Amino acid sequence: MTRLDSREITVPYAWRSTREISSAASWRSQRPILELDKCTGCMVCWKFCPEPAIIPDGKKVRFDLSACKGCGVCEETCAPRAIHMETEGL
Numbered sequence: 001m002t003r004l005d006s007r008e009i010t011v012p013y014a015w016r017s018t019r020e021i022s023s024a025a026s027w028r029s030q031r032p033i034l035e036l037d038k039c040t041g042c043m044v045c046w047k048f049c050p051e052p053a054i055i056p057d058g059k060k061v062r063f064d065l066s067a068c069k070g071c072g073v074c075e076e077t078c079a080p081r082a083i084h085m086e087t088e089g090l
């Protein structure tokens with residue numbers, strides 16, 4: 001019987017955080033765009049973002065696109081519709 005060395009067990013790709021995989025900018029298909037004048041600073045997007053990609057900035061937020069995987073959760077959770085996703089490379 002073949003013994004499985006614990007060092008050979010790899011964590012599935014989907015379970016890794018964006019930081020572990022490397023910069024998300026290399027594989028993300030869309031990116032969030034913020035309309036500052038619509039942002040109320042409620043921080044709901046910051047609360048639900050699964051990555052450390054939304055940074056409180058004064059009474060608004062800004063994105064760290066090196067950590068953003070383009071999931072669109074921020075767009076879905078922003079009630080004032082201040083965020084929209086844009087296809088990369090356009």
Ligand code: SF4
Nearest residue numbers: 039040042043045078
């Ligand atoms: S959820 Fe929308 S309004 Fe609230 S902080 Fe984020 S971008 Fe601004």
Ligand code: SF4
Nearest residue numbers: 049068069071072074
């Ligand atoms: S697209 Fe996803 S990872 Fe990027 S800022 Fe929005 S919620 Fe966070």
